[in-house]
Amino acid sequence: MATIKDVANLAGVAVSTASYALNNSPRVSQETKEKVLAAAKQLNYQPNGIARDLKLSKTNTIGLILSDLSGPFYSELIKGVQDITIANGYDLIAISSLGGKNSTAVKFLKEKRADGIIILAHNIDNNLIISAAREDMPIVLLDRPLKAKYVLNIQVDNEGGAYKAVEHLIALGHRKIAYLSGPNNSYDNLKRFAGYKKALEDSGIAFSNQWVYQGNFTKEGGYHAGKLMLLQNYIPEAIFAANDEMAIGVIEAFKEADILIGEDVALVGFDDIQLSEYVTPALTTVRQPMKEMGVIAAQQVFQALNGNFSTEAILLETKLIIRDSCGAKKVKL
Amino acid sequence: MATIKDVANLAGVAVSTASYALNNSPRVSQETKEKVLAAAKQLNYQPNGIARDLKLSKTNTIGLILSDLSGPFYSELIKGVQDITIANGYDLIAISSLGGKNSTAVKFLKEKRADGIIILAHNIDNNLIISAAREDMPIVLLDRPLKAKYVLNIQVDNEGGAYKAVEHLIALGHRKIAYLSGPNNSYDNLKRFAGYKKALEDSGIAFSNQWVYQGNFTKEGGYHAGKLMLLQNYIPEAIFAANDEMAIGVIEAFKEADILIGEDVALVGFDDIQLSEYVTPALTTVRQPMKEMGVIAAQQVFQALNGNFSTEAILLETKLIIRDSCGAKKVKL
DNA sequence: CTGCCTTATTGAAACGTTTCGAATTAATTT
DNA sequence: AAATTAATTCGAAACGTTTCAATAAGGCAG
Numbered sequence: 001m002a003t004i005k006d007v008a009n010l011a012g013v014a015v016s017t018a019s020y021a022l023n024n025s026p027r028v029s030q031e032t033k034e035k036v037l038a039a040a041k042q043l044n045y046q047p048n049g050i051a052r053d054l055k056l057s058k059t060n061t062i063g064l065i066l067s068d069l070s071g072p073f074y075s076e077l078i079k080g081v082q083d084i085t086i087a088n089g090y091d092l093i094a095i096s097s098l099g100g101k102n103s104t105a106v107k108f109l110k111e112k113r114a115d116g117i118i119i120l121a122h123n124i125d126n127n128l129i130i131s132a133a134r135e136d137m138p139i140v141l142l143d144r145p146l147k148a149k150y151v152l153n154i155q156v157d158n159e160g161g162a163y164k165a166v167e168h169l170i171a172l173g174h175r176k177i178a179y180l181s182g183p184n185n186s187y188d189n190l191k192r193f194a195g196y197k198k199a200l201e202d203s204g205i206a207f208s209n210q211w212v213y214q215g216n217f218t219k220e221g222g223y224h225a226g227k228l229m230l231l232q233n234y235i236p237e238a239i240f241a242a243n244d245e246m247a248i249g250v251i252e253a254f255k256e257a258d259i260l261i262g263e264d265v266a267l268v269g270f271d272d273i274q275l276s277e278y279v280t281p282a283l284t285t286v287r288q289p290m291k292e293m294g295v296i297a298a299q300q301v302f303q304a305l306n307g308n309f310s311t312e313a314i315l316l317e318t319k320l321i322i323r324d325s326c327g328a329k330k331v332k333l
Numbered sequence: 334m335a336t337i338k339d340v341a342n343l344a345g346v347a348v349s350t351a352s353y354a355l356n357n358s359p360r361v362s363q364e365t366k367e368k369v370l371a372a373a374k375q376l377n378y379q380p381n382g383i384a385r386d387l388k389l390s391k392t393n394t395i396g397l398i399l400s401d402l403s404g405p406f407y408s409e410l411i412k413g414v415q416d417i418t419i420a421n422g423y424d425l426i427a428i429s430s431l432g433g434k435n436s437t438a439v440k441f442l443k444e445k446r447a448d449g450i451i452i453l454a455h456n457i458d459n460n461l462i463i464s465a466a467r468e469d470m471p472i473v474l475l476d477r478p479l480k481a482k483y484v485l486n487i488q489v490d491n492e493g494g495a496y497k498a499v500e501h502l503i504a505l506g507h508r509k510i511a512y513l514s515g516p517n518n519s520y521d522n523l524k525r526f527a528g529y530k531k532a533l534e535d536s537g538i539a540f541s542n543q544w545v546y547q548g549n550f551t552k553e554g555g556y557h558a559g560k561l562m563l564l565q566n567y568i569p570e571a572i573f574a575a576n577d578e579m580a581i582g583v584i585e586a587f588k589e590a591d592i593l594i595g596e597d598v599a600l601v602g603f604d605d606i607q608l609s610e611y612v613t614p615a616l617t618t619v620r621q622p623m624k625e626m627g628v629i630a631a632q633q634v635f636q637a638l639n640g641n642f643s644t645e646a647i648l649l650e651t652k653l654i655i656r657d658s659c660g661a662k663k664v665k666l
Numbered sequence: 667c668t669g670c671c672t673t674a675t676t677g678a679a680a681c682g683t684t685t686c687g688a689a690t691t692a693a694t695t696t
Numbered sequence: 697a698a699a700t701t702a703a704t705t706c707g708a709a710a711c712g713t714t715t716c717a718a719t720a721a722g723g724c725a726g
Contacts, residue, residue, distance in 0.1 A: 004714095005712075013675075013676085014676045015713085015714095016675080016677075017675055019713070019715085020714090020715090029674060048387075048445070049440065049443075050383060050386050050387045050446065050712080051681090051713040052712080053681095054383045054387050054712080055681050055713045055714050069411045082402065091440060093426045093427065094426065094427040095424075095427075096427075098415060104394075104426060107424060110379045111380065111382030111383070112383075113382055131377065275607065275608060275611055278608055279611045336682055337682065337683065338682075347706045347707070348682095348683085348684095348706090349706060350706070353685090356684085360704070360705085362705090381681085382683095384681070384683040385682080385683055386711095387683075388683045389683085668726090669726090671723090671725100672723080672724100673721085673722080674721080675718105675719080676719070677717095678716090678718100680714085680716100681712105683711085684710085685710090686707105687707095688707085689707090691703085691704075692702080693701080694699100694701070695699080695701085696697105
C-alpha cells in the first residue's frame, strides 16, 4: 500500500508538501498540487485513516453502543442518530456490548475510539462510563440516569407511560391487573413498575406481590409467564407487560389455551415495536419516541463537543397507542 | 490522559520496559512488572488503541457493512457474524453504507479501518470493493457475485428459492401468477425473477410482461402495486412477491378492498422476516438461512486472514415456509 | 545593491504505541 | 578468575500522518 511518502517521492517533493497538497492547502502552488495529485492517482494512494486519527487525536466518529445489535427495537433510534451524525459530517458506527468485559463496546470506551458515544445498553457499567467520559468524548446515556462529568442523560418517561397504560386498564373496569416484569436490574423496568403501582394506588386498588410475573423482557419469558398463569389457574382480568416482546409471548401462550385476549383478558405492552401492530390481536401499547430520542441524543453529543454541556436530564413523553388487545374498542361498540 | 510515557516515568523505567510489563512479556522481571502495573493503576492509564493499531497495522476488528443499519431483516445475520467474531477474539462493528460517496462504509473500505469486511449493501460499488480488498483485509460479498482477488462470495440460491415458491403456486392450481418486483439493479431481484420465469416455463405457462409489478422491495411499493391491481380491476390468481415487505404491503392493500388473501388470491413472499409469521394471514415465504450466512461469512473472513482463500462461490439453500397466505392449508382440508 | 516582504518549500517533531538490537548486570561454567 | 551465558533493561526506530518553524527564492521599493 502506497503511503504519502511514496507519493512525495514520486512527485519529487517533501512529504510535508505532499500532505499540504493532498489536503488542498493554499500554501502550496497550483503546479505542485497537480504533480502530487497525479502521483497519488498513479500509486492509487489512500490515506491511512488510523495514522491520521492518531496525529489529530480525533476520529470523526460517533459510536452507538447497543446491548444487542440484532434487536428489532432499535431501528428507529438508529435512524434518528444517523440523520444527525451524517448532517454533521461525522461517521456513525454501531457496536454491540455483548461479550462483557472484553466486548467491543468496552474497548471503544476505554480506548477512546470515537469522539462521542451514545449508550443504550444496560450491561455497561456505570463506573466504566464515568471513567471513560471526557471532554473530548462525551457520553449520552439513554437507559438510566447517571450524574457525572461529560455524561448526558436522556430518558423516556417510563413511569408516566406505565401509569397511562394501567390507568387505561382500570378505566376499562379491571381491578386484578398483573405486572409482567423485566429484569430487576433494569432501570426501565423499575420505573415502569413504579408507574404501575402508582396507578393502582391512585385508584385505591391494593397491590399484591402475587400479581407480579417475571418475563425478562423476552418473548420466551412472556410465554412462560403466560403458561404459569394457566397452570396456576389464575387468569387476571388484565395484564400490563413491561415490554411488547413479553406481551407477544403471552399472546402465544394464551392462544394455545384458547383464551381470547381483548375479550377474556386485557393486555397492554410497552415500546410499540414494529411487530405490535401486526400481531393478532393488535397490541395496545405505550409508544416511546425512539427516533426523536436518537435525534436528541446525537444533537446532545455535538453540542457537548462544542462545549455546551446541558446539565439537566431530558425526559421524553410517551403515548398510549390503543389497539385491540386491551378490549377498549369492543367496549365502545 | 496518561500515556505509557507517564507510566514509565512514574515507575522509573524506560518506555519500552513499561510496554513489555503492560503486555506481560517474560522479558521483564516480576518486580518491575508490579512497579509498572502499580503506576498504571495510579494514573488510571488506558492504552491508546489507535496508536496501537497504527503500530501493528492491525485493528482486530471486523466490519459489517449494511445498506441500512435499521432494517429488521439483518438481525439473524448479525447474530451469526457476531458469534464467530467473538469466538475468534475479534471486535465487530456495524457500519451503514447510507450517504453514498462519503459514507462511513466507503471510508472504512478505503482507509482499511478493519481487518476484514462483510458486505450486504447493494449501494457499494464493485470497483471500490475490488480496489479495497487486500491480503490483510479480505472482503466477503453477500449480495452479488464478484470475482476478484481477496474477494469472497456467498450467495443465497435466489433463483432456486423463487422457483420453489412459484412451483408451489402452480401446484395449487394457479396459472395467472403475478411477479411483484424489486429494483431492477438488484442482483437478488434479477435472480428471483429468473426463478419465477423458469418455473412458469417448465410448467408450460406463457409469461406475460403485464404480470410484472414494480414494488421496489418496500412495503409502500407493495401497497401501491396492490392498489394498482385493484384499479386496473385485474386480480391475478396468485402473486409471488420478491420480498416479504412488499407482500405485506399487498396484504394491506387487499385487506382494504375486502379481498381475502389465501382464498381469493394466493400470495408468497421471500426472506421470511420476523413479521411474516405474525401478519394476518401468516405469510407463506421463502426462508433465507440468514444466521448461517452470517456464520459462514465470518468464517470465510478468518480463513482468508489465515491465508486460505476459497475461490469458489458458496451457494446457500433456501426453504419454502408454508403458512396461510398461499391457501395451501385450506386446500388440504 | 541592500533590505524587506511574499510565496513556496522543506525538515523535523509529534501523536502513543511496539519491538529490535544493543547494553548492562547477574549468574553459571570452566 | 576469566569466559560464557542468561536475565533485565534500555534507547531508538518505526507505523503514516499533520503542522510548526525555518529556509530559500523571487519581487519590489528605497
